[in-house]
Amino acid sequence: MNLLNKISIWFIAIVLLVTPLSMYISYTNIKKRLDNVEIERLRSVNNYVAAQLKRGETPEKTSQGLPISIKPYAGSGIIPTNPEIIHTCLDNNGVSKNECKIQINSFVTAANKTYKISSYSYITSTEQIMKGMLSALILKVLLITAIVFITARILSRYILKPFHHAIDNIHQFNIQKREPLQLLPTSTNEFKKLNEFLRLMTDKAIEDYTSVKEFSENASHEVQTPLAIIQSKIELLAETEINGKQAALLTDIQNSIDKLSRINRSLILLTKLNNHEFLTEEKLKFCKVEKEVIQAYSDHLALKNITLNRHCEKDVFVKIHPALAEILLNNLLSNAIRHNLKNGKIEIKLTSKFFQISNTGLPPDIPTQELFKRFKKSNQSTESIGLGLSIVQQICDVNTFPVHYDFADGWHSITVYFDNRKSQFFRSTSTQPNPVAEIGAIQPTFNFAE
CATH class of the missing domain: 3.30.565.10 (Histidine kinase-like ATPase, C-terminal domain)
Structure with a gap:
């Protein structure tokens, strides 16, 4: 997975983690505010009706668009001083499940009589609020995901262009050509540091390669020259009068020279292989x-x-x-x-x-x-x-x-x-080959099974 996709997925994961939490906080606050606003409104209605009763006025059946119920208090004992708050979400009396009922009961004494004033109203239920927020959440996440992936790819063409250019140039870099790495200028600090490091690294590699190549070529030439001279001298010496012991010594010297020459050629070949001087596409x-x-x-x-x-x-x-x-x-x-x-x-x-x-x-x-x-x-x-x-x-x-x-x-x-x-x-x-029967006494046998 490339860097752009990782960053996009990481950002979306953060959104998915934070959004439900923020949605729960928003839901709690909205529900609480809705209930409190409606409760305060009903209280004010009850207080208004209570004031009418104390002045001896006949209150209207409705006030501020809300139904009002005024009945003599039939209870015994101490009259409640604080209003009763009743919150129900029941599907009865034709009330829709999409709404919840809030009822406020206030108690007031007027003309030596105690009255129970009841007012109520309907608000949207918790389930409906949650469904609405979930719908908004899904649409929000889908919109954020689409925008992130689309804009990230558009921006990557400009922001990550120097990075992709550097990667492509590294892949095409050939130390044998001894050409410095060409990189795009950028205003991003991280990419500036990367380009500077790549230039230093490739320049040092070219310098080291050139030094090693020159050394191996010079060493090969310098070694082969004295070896050729020694070999020619040995051949001249072998043509002179020598005894058996001297002939054996010359043979050992010749064998050592041949071995040293083979070692030199082999090491030069290994150096060329390490430097990838035998590349081919055919x-x-x-x-x-x-x-x-x-x-x-x-x-x-x-x-x-x-x-x-x-x-x-x-x-x-x-x-x-x-x-x-x-x-x-x-x-x-x-x-x-x-x-x-x-x-x-x-x-x-x-x-x-x-x-x-x-x-x-x-x-x-x-x-x-x-x-x-x-x-x-x-x-x-x-x-x-x-x-x-x-x-x-x-x-x-x-x-x-x-x-x-x-x-x-x-x-x-x-x-x-x-x-x-x-x-x-x-x-x-693969298995080891079975021994084959010898064919011929002196000449080798070739079995060309083509």
Whole structure:
């Protein structure tokens, strides 16, 4: 629920809470005033008639438009000094239920005789007053509700326009363009503070992004240059006369240089992924890229005599940058080969909803989900630099693809879900692949089920 609706509902709730209370107070005051006014009027009529009796005049049967009854007092004992007030709302003698009768009985002594003077009148009953006020209340609440919702939306176009403009600009803000955030001027103090904070925040983000990007690019260039020089020197040294011990040392140095170069390239790629430099709105034919990557690794599969089975749907399109798709599949397949057993197996499944690669291998010595962290790796391979699955995780995060790692019955399985909303369903229903029979002695077997 947006802010405008919350404020409107809150205001209407206050009206609904206060209005019945104010209506009850108004009803009580109105009823009391009506009764008191009529009682005072009847008293004055009785007093007027009593004065006529004391002067020996014959009073009229009616006075001030009200019926008057004058009878000799038949009671015994002390004559009441205060008038009697009788208030009845009974449906008798043809009196309507919509009216209540107020009767005032006064007692006066004139010419040694005591008289009872009675006058009465009809006023609107309590129920009728309440019904009238309830009708007015319902109309008032409906009118207030309609006016609040209509005027709130009209005013929001002007009062909340800077806020909505700021939200839209934040959604469209792209740090890679390095353009400052453009916001509408406003006279509202709160929106002024918000705009100032957003400008400072985005300007600082652009500045930090520029610094990090320049640093990573400079660091990459500066690191690769001495690595290339060292490698060329090692190659020149290897061409000279060296003994076996020196050759082993040069091999170790070369392996370390290669590893350092891979780490540098991987860290640069992670930085670019964090900076969202691979955004795309087009869908890629994922099954085609996956087939090309497998063909590129055919020699690696043959070296370890790994049997590969592939079960893929036709025309699988996924919204992902082509470079990221190739890096993702390269990392997953090279990981499955590197951590596989001699004469092991790899099973690949591809549908429009998920991609799964499974391989045989030794059990991991740490929880499988921790292997997605940077420089985390199991102990079965010392060749890994510990960044392959971290890159996989980052690519999936950039494209909002949930990724899950399972190990069961000697099989490592990594599943990438293309539909974030259905990942839980597929995760709960997916099962580990059954070991497949080896086909071929040296060359890997490709089962293209398209």
